Structures are given as structure tokens and as C-alpha cells.
Amino acid sequence: MFAIPIAFFLSAIITWPILAEMELFERFYAYSRAHEDWDLDELVLLIGNLTIALIFSILFQWRRLKKLTAEREMQRQRAEKNARHDPLTGLMNRRAFTSALEKISDPASRPKDRVIAMVDLDRFKPVNDLYGHAAGDATLQTVAQRLSDEVGSDGILARLGGDEFAIIYEGTIDTNQAERISRRILHRMEEAVEFEECRIFISSSIGLVKWNTATPCAEAVRRADKALYTAKKEGRGQFAWYDAELDRQSHARAEIESDLREAILNCDIEPWFQPIIQIESNTLTGFEVLARWNHKSHGQIPPSTFITIAEDSGQIGNLGLSILRQACLAASHWDPKLTISFNVSPYQFHDPQLVDQIKEIVSECDFDARRLTIEVTESSVINDFEVARAKLDALKNIGVAVALDDFGTGYSSLASLRQLPFDRIKIDRSFVTNIAAEPQNQKIVSGIMALASGLELDVTAEGIESSDDLSYLQSLDCSLGQGFLFEKAVPAKQISWLLESKWIDRHVDPLDRGIEPPKDLRDAG
Incomplete structure (x- = not known):
């Protein structure tokens, strides 16, 4: 009689993890209907067997759940560790x-x-x-x-x-x-x-x-x-x-770089013009074009600052073309005898489209290319003389003159002069300013003048700031000069005043002739 309940009990233990509770009690109900003639003691024994089976089942499920919980906790800890630690080195991430x-x-x-x-x-x-x-x-x-x-x-x-x-x-x-x-x-x-x-x-x-x-x-x-x-x-x-000060400078530089593109597009960076003088006759022959930027919050930014940023950020080409276009447009209304000299950055010089871009600008501005001189430094041409020669020849073919800027500061100036078709050389200001008191600079400048004479090249001396500087250059028969002795750079709108005041009769002060300078020029001193 007891074999059947025991068999059922064993079956329940084996099948409990697989069967749902409902299914088990359905089996028990069907079993009890089939044995309605059981006595009370048999029913009590059956219930006892089922209770024991239930306890074993609960223990089994508890152990299984504990194992699953431990595995999930390990996975959680592993995921948290991976989320907070570098898997390669084991360090924090x-x-x-x-x-x-x-x-x-x-x-x-x-x-x-x-x-x-x-x-x-x-x-x-x-x-x-x-x-x-x-x-x-x-x-x-x-x-x-x-x-x-x-x-x-x-x-x-x-x-x-x-x-x-x-x-x-x-x-x-x-x-x-x-x-x-x-x-x-x-x-x-x-x-x-x-x-x-x-x-x-x-x-x-x-x-x-x-x-x-x-x-x-x-x-x-x-x-x-x-x-x-x-x-x-x-x-x-x-x-x-x-370094807080370096950081401040870096922040200011980043702000300038951020504003530079818009400034170029809006032509906020303008050309200013410094007179170039025929030293022997003391007459004005033209101007060198210099870039000036009056920033909305930083005021006047030195060209050495924003040009370097333009070179580093790849915007020097657009900046140079913008300045040249503005300069040609302004100079197109001046006396046709006046020339302009424009310095091209080494980065811009290496642009294959440079000659075509210059040709397009002078055409747009109705500016005679023969009135334009492009100045390049030795760093622009030193790497490949053949490529440089081809570009300089192309510029000369459209009527543009070419000059070697900052002469004397490079390490291969003679090779540059010998191999490249320059029309003029410019003596760097470091050799000219206060030359009367610098015997070494006198020897260097004398040598440059002798070399230029032998090569039949014009010479422009930069940085003439005193009458002593001018007198010494006159003694060497230097053809052209520029510097603060003659005039600082001025914006295009003040060129007319300069032409009417300073270059009609340099021996008479313009104020004595009743010609008053523009307010912004008076403010600049």
C-alpha cells in the first residue's frame, strides 16, 4: 500500500525542479481521485510525504537561487571594475x-x-x-x-x-x-x-x-x-x-585664432602703407604694404602675432590675398608712378596657385602689375631653387618685380642672388638702424652695396630712423630707403594727406602751409 505514495514522493523530488507547481498539484488531484477509498492514516502519510518533498524542493531552489545570485554579483562587480578600470593596465580609467x-x-x-x-x-x-x-x-x-x-x-x-x-x-x-x-x-x-x-x-x-x-x-x-x-x-x-601667465597668453591666442577667419572675410585686417623714398632726390617712389588689425577687444594686435597664428592655422594664404586685394584697389587711384611692395609669406609662396591669384587680383582691381613688387625671404626659396626660379619667372612674366627681403640674415644669400632673378634686395633693418655707431654693420652694408652694384640690383635699406643713418647710406649711393625718419605706416585714407603735405615740399612743415593732418594721425603722434 505504501509503495505508491513513496513512488509518488520520489517522483516529486526528481521532477520538482522541472515541473511547475500547478502541474504537480494537478497530478496529486488526479491521483487522489483514483484512490478515493483511502483510509485516514493513508492520507496523513501521503500529506507527510508531500511535505517532506516540498521542503527538499524549497532547499534545492534556495541553493540554486543563491548560486545564481552569487554569479550575478560577480558579473556586476566585474562589469563595474571594467567600467572603472583600464583592461590593459588595470589602472583607473x-x-x-x-x-x-x-x-x-x-x-x-x-x-x-x-x-x-x-x-x-x-x-x-x-x-x-x-x-x-x-x-x-x-x-x-x-x-x-x-x-x-x-x-x-x-x-x-x-x-x-x-x-x-x-x-x-x-x-x-x-x-x-x-x-x-x-x-x-x-x-x-x-x-x-x-x-x-x-x-x-x-x-x-x-x-x-x-x-x-x-x-x-x-x-x-x-x-x-x-x-x-x-x-x-x-x-x-x-x-x-x-604657468598662469602663459595660460592667459594661450587663451588670448586661441581667441585671436577664433576671430581671425571672420576678420579676414570682413576685411577687418587692413593694409597700411609705409613710404619708400628715393634717397638721392628725396622723392617718394612708392609704399610697402603692411597688415594692421584693430581687434574689437584686444585693440591693435602686432602683425608678428596674428601673422604667425595665420600661418599656424593655415589661413595665411587667405589673409595675404585679402591684404593684397585691398592694397591694389586703394593704390589704383593714386599717381601711376607710385608702386607698392608686398611681402609674401613662405607658406603662401609655396602655393601652386599664387601666380594665378596675383594675376587675378591685379586684373580685378584694374591695377598695373608693373607697379607691384613681390618681396620674398630666403626661407621661401632655399629648399628648391628650380621651383623658386620657375615661380619668380612666372611673376616677372606678368610684369611683377621681385625683391629678396631681409637680405643678410640668411645663410645662403649669395647662392640666392646668383641663381634667382631678383630685381632688388632689401637690407634688413638690424644692419641699418644706428649704423653710424656700428662699425661691423657698416662693413656688412658696404659689402652688400658693392655686391648689388656688381649684379646691377637696386637696394632698399629698411629701418632708417635718424639723419646719421641716412647720411651714411647716402655716402654709399644706396638708392631707396624707408623708416621712421621718413614716415611710419599709415592707412590708405591718409595717403592723400601725406602726398599733399609731406611730399610737395619736405622743407616746410605742413601745418605752416595750413594743411592739418587727419584726427587719427594727430592722435597717433
């Missing part, structure tokens, strides 16, 4: 590093001075190119281990991505300690990395910043990045501290 910064700078905690270091590897890209990505990964792992050894428990170390690492020094650490650790890191990074049969050599640069935790985290990281940029700019393989 950028997300975890940012969280650590935010925790340290919690407003509830007292602000403290800490040091943040940004570490970036030098010459890392060639490692992947020469040895493969496996070698690159091994190098990064070695770097991470070396950084961990040097930083130890004194700081928080993270890999931000690529070959860039970051350190937050915990506790109180002064600048001397931070610099000592940085020197050790720089030294360790120069040690060879062993990979298979290769020895890989790299170096690193470090940017350091003192961080008061009251300062926003993003600003602290930005300052550390600026310090790192400074270290790389100064030669790599060294550390540099954040």
Missing part, C-alpha cells in the same frame, strides 16, 4: 579618475592644496609602427607598472587613454617632493622595455599643477594639460609647472 577628483573636491570637505600630474609618453607612436601593437601594449603595461612603483600609495594613478596617464598626489606634498617623484619617473621611463627580442626606448613629459580643491575639477585637469603642453613644447623628456 578616465571615468574613475574624474570620480576620484570629484570626491576629493566634495564641498563638504575642507579645501586642500594637492598636486596633479599629467604624464604623456614621447615617441610612442613609432613603437606601434615599428614593432606592432602587441609591443605597444607590452610597453604600456610596463609604463603602468613603473608609474605604480614610483607613485606607490602616495597617489591615485589612472590611464586616461592612449599613452596618457594622470596622478593625483594624496596627502600633503610640496613642490620639491612632486619634482623629485617626477625626476624619478622621467628616469625610469628612459629605461629600455624588453619585448621578445627587442629593446624599446621611449621617454615621457610631465605637466604639474598645484590644485586647491575648491577649484573646479575640469579646470584643474585643463591646467595640468597646459603644463604638459608646455613641457612638450620646451623639448620633451622633462616636467613643467602650470
Whole structure:
């Protein structure tokens, strides 16, 4: 009689993990209907067997659920670790590093001075190119281990991505300690990395910043990045501290670069004109075109600043063409005997379209190309004389004269003169200003004048600022001159005043003739 309940009990234990509870009780109901003639003791025994089966089933399910919960917790912890740690090096990643910064700078905690270091590897890209990505990964792992050894428990170390690492020094650490650790890191990074049969050599640069935790985290990281940029700019393989003044200058430069494109489009950068004088007759022959930019917030920006930015940002070509177009348009209304000289940047000179662009501008402005002189520096032509010769010949074919600017400052001036078809040379102002008191400069200028005479070239002397400078150049029969002694550069709208006042009779002051200068020229002195 008991064989049937026991069999049912065993069947329930075996099948319980598979069967749903409803299905099991349906089986029990069908079984009980088939045995309606059971006695009370048999029913009690059956219920007892079912209770035991239920307990075993609950225990089984509990153990199974506990195992699943443990596996899910491990997966969660693994996912959290992967989300906060770099899988290659095991260090914190950028997300975890940012969280650590935010925790340290919690407003509830007292602000403290800490040091943040940004570490970036030098010459890392060639490692992947020469040895493969496996070698690159091994190098990064070695770097991470070396950084961990040097930083130890004194700081928080993270890999931000690529070959860039970051350190937050915990506790109180002064600048001397931070610099000592940085020197050790720089030294360790120069040690060879062993990979298979290769020895890989790299170096690193470090940017350091003192961080008061009251300062926003993003600003602290930005300052550390600026310090790192400074270290790389100064030669790599060294550390540099954040410099607020350099940062201010960098910010101003970034603002200028951002405004430069719009300024070019709107012709906010204008041509100014400095007179070029025939020294022997003291007459005006033309002007050199100089760029001037009156920025809306920075005021007058030196050409050396915005021209360098234009070259670095690839906008020098558009800037040069804009200035030349404005200059030709203004000069087209002047006396046809007056010429203009325009300096072309080395970057612009290498543009294959330069000659066509100049030809198009003089045509648009109805400006006689024979009144234009293009000035180039030796750095524009030194790399390939044949290409330079072809371009200079093309300019001369459309009627444009060419001059070698800043003569005497290069290292191959004679080769340039011998091989290239220049019409004129310009003596750099560094040799001319105060020449009467500089015997060495006198010898250099005398030699240049003798060379130019032998090659039948005109000479323009820049930087004439005193009557002594002028007298010495007159004694050498220098043909042309320009400088503050004659006039500073002026905007196009003041050329008429100059022509009417200063170049009608230079021996009579224009105010004595009743000719008053424009207000902006009076304000400029």
C-alpha cells in the first residue's frame, strides 16, 4: 500500500525542479481521485510525504537561487571594475579618475592644496609602427607598472587613454617632493622595455599643477594639460609647472585664432602703407604694404602675432590675398608712378596657385602689375631653387618685380642672388638702424652695396630712423630707403594727406602751409 505514495514522493523530488507547481498539484488531484477509498492514516502519510518533498524542493531552489545570485554579483562587480578600470593596465580609467577628483573636491570637505600630474609618453607612436601593437601594449603595461612603483600609495594613478596617464598626489606634498617623484619617473621611463627580442626606448613629459580643491575639477585637469603642453613644447623628456601667465597668453591666442577667419572675410585686417623714398632726390617712389588689425577687444594686435597664428592655422594664404586685394584697389587711384611692395609669406609662396591669384587680383582691381613688387625671404626659396626660379619667372612674366627681403640674415644669400632673378634686395633693418655707431654693420652694408652694384640690383635699406643713418647710406649711393625718419605706416585714407603735405615740399612743415593732418594721425603722434 505504501509503495505508491513513496513512488509518488520520489517522483516529486526528481521532477520538482522541472515541473511547475500547478502541474504537480494537478497530478496529486488526479491521483487522489483514483484512490478515493483511502483510509485516514493513508492520507496523513501521503500529506507527510508531500511535505517532506516540498521542503527538499524549497532547499534545492534556495541553493540554486543563491548560486545564481552569487554569479550575478560577480558579473556586476566585474562589469563595474571594467567600467572603472583600464583592461590593459588595470589602472583607473578616465571615468574613475574624474570620480576620484570629484570626491576629493566634495564641498563638504575642507579645501586642500594637492598636486596633479599629467604624464604623456614621447615617441610612442613609432613603437606601434615599428614593432606592432602587441609591443605597444607590452610597453604600456610596463609604463603602468613603473608609474605604480614610483607613485606607490602616495597617489591615485589612472590611464586616461592612449599613452596618457594622470596622478593625483594624496596627502600633503610640496613642490620639491612632486619634482623629485617626477625626476624619478622621467628616469625610469628612459629605461629600455624588453619585448621578445627587442629593446624599446621611449621617454615621457610631465605637466604639474598645484590644485586647491575648491577649484573646479575640469579646470584643474585643463591646467595640468597646459603644463604638459608646455613641457612638450620646451623639448620633451622633462616636467613643467602650470604657468598662469602663459595660460592667459594661450587663451588670448586661441581667441585671436577664433576671430581671425571672420576678420579676414570682413576685411577687418587692413593694409597700411609705409613710404619708400628715393634717397638721392628725396622723392617718394612708392609704399610697402603692411597688415594692421584693430581687434574689437584686444585693440591693435602686432602683425608678428596674428601673422604667425595665420600661418599656424593655415589661413595665411587667405589673409595675404585679402591684404593684397585691398592694397591694389586703394593704390589704383593714386599717381601711376607710385608702386607698392608686398611681402609674401613662405607658406603662401609655396602655393601652386599664387601666380594665378596675383594675376587675378591685379586684373580685378584694374591695377598695373608693373607697379607691384613681390618681396620674398630666403626661407621661401632655399629648399628648391628650380621651383623658386620657375615661380619668380612666372611673376616677372606678368610684369611683377621681385625683391629678396631681409637680405643678410640668411645663410645662403649669395647662392640666392646668383641663381634667382631678383630685381632688388632689401637690407634688413638690424644692419641699418644706428649704423653710424656700428662699425661691423657698416662693413656688412658696404659689402652688400658693392655686391648689388656688381649684379646691377637696386637696394632698399629698411629701418632708417635718424639723419646719421641716412647720411651714411647716402655716402654709399644706396638708392631707396624707408623708416621712421621718413614716415611710419599709415592707412590708405591718409595717403592723400601725406602726398599733399609731406611730399610737395619736405622743407616746410605742413601745418605752416595750413594743411592739418587727419584726427587719427594727430592722435597717433
